Amino acid sequence: MEQKNESSFAGFILLGFSDRLQLELILFVVLLIFYIFTLLGNTTIIALSYLDPRLHTPMYFFLSNLSFLDMCYTTSIVPQFLFNLSRADKSISFGGCVVQMYISLALGCTECILLGVMAFDRYAAVCRPLHYTVIMHPRLCALMASASWVTGFVNSLLQTVLIFLLPRCGRNKLAHFFCEIPPFLKLACVDTTMNVYVTFFGSVIILLTPVSLIMFSYGRIVRAVLRIKSTAGQRKAFGTCGSHLTVVSLFFGTAIYVYFQPSSSDSQDQDKFMSLFYTVIIPMTNPLIYTLRNRDVKGAMKKMLWKNSYSG
Template identity: 45%
Template sequence: MEKQLKSEKSNMTTITEFVLLGFSDIPNSQWILFGIFLVIYLTILMCNSIIILITRIDPVLQTPMYFFLNNFSFFEICYVTVIVPRMLMDLLTQKGNISLVACAAQMCFFLLFGSSECLLLTAMAYDRYVAICNPLLYPLVMNHKVCVQLAIASWVSGVPVVIRQICQIFSLPFCGSNRINHFFCDIPPVLKLACGDTFPNEIAIYLTSLVFLMAPLLLIVISYKKIIANILKISSASGKAKAFSTCSSHLTVVVLFYGTAIITYWQPKTNQSEGTGKVISLFYTILIPTLNPIIYTLRNKDIMVALRKQLSHLLR
């Protein structure tokens, strides 16, 4: 028995790098995908940069709601930049080699920005709750100091948890296949390549997602339950429409963001094929960040007015 274990250990090759397979299953479409994802990435950068610029320079948009939107747009740029440039390089070179350190770094920043977005969306829901349910106290409760504190908390709260999670995952031995059937280093496909018992890591991931995914979602649901109850008390139809319009964009983003995240990290592994997981990942890493600035601009009269005003100044 001891000899058998020794021979098995000797046959194991310790992995020093991974290979991201990406979209290698459709080799004839690599250049088309490169062009599509490049256009999408540039669109995300441009649209979110415009929102950041507009919410900073326009006096009308110097409110807590747009302060949080400013931060959210910055998160979106960082979140997408962790994934897309690397994916574009792999499509261009048709090589997916990535070192363990680079893979760990990509996963770390992806989780950091993802958890920060969850917390920031919760802060935005709280802002809307105070604005609609306690409008007289809104300037006092949501003062600049409180907004900055909530933004900083969104930035830093996930750092120790995510770093610990990454250390636990990459302290596992990786042997045998080093091919990740994904376009970036996400937790589920990387864990599949780990040798030994990954059950403690899976439990840790579920517990972390409870804290950074389900708990914020619960707070958002509670906030919107009270928001909707207050909106229904408004007598005039125009008043109801105006109140709902101030939070409809945020609610749409929450549904899209949390919907795909929950499907990815809470669906049992046996129920999700690698191809399905890859498609869902495209939604929350590329498609939804593309839609978010469109949702926030087209459905927001203040931002549209500010954009027209700035464009008219530029065209003079």
């Protein structure tokens, strides 16, 4: 096997958590449970948004996009990771690694932009309530959602091509559990300064631009809400934004930490656990956050459950 890895094998070895064998079985069980709940939770959000007429609004249109995106994102990483955890051979083919990096990066970038778009939607709903339906008309919503997906996939194509053009001089052991850019740069046997700058510049655009839009939107939202004299009105306005703000804080906080902190060998394990957080845990918790903090979603779920119980 070692001979295959070092000579004839053209793929990569995903070391992951192989230095902690006692952790692998626990990780396998926990990740499998999380993955199942991720699929169930996000499928429920999509089904509710489609079936309940009260949820046929721009907010839930974007939420359905986010749920579908989360399912695809975690599926691009977790099944391969679970497969590697269940065997001694931690390999992934060259083509598989290219596809995994491209798809996971594209979906991650799309989620960043989509969260920014959702912040603008909340701004329009709270600060321009009388013109909300005019501003957020279906055509604009479809255009913004499409632009998010296209931008994410185009950026990922550029980044992935540049990464795989780097010579690796036979190095194929990736100190990570999936094919991601930061650990992949460490395999290169040439100066990667230009790639680091390109990745940093792309991260600034994809991560910090939506964050700036989100901060601007919520700054305006807070000002508008504080002008509302009714406490109930303030609570309702903050309630419609609380779920989105929680998701934004979790996702961007961990992503910015991984992509903007200085690279060091001491931080490898920390980076892996942080990556585990935003690739597995956040996609699972998003449906819970939106369900537990949103009356409309809870109402739609109760309605569907009652309907099913009566029909049964």
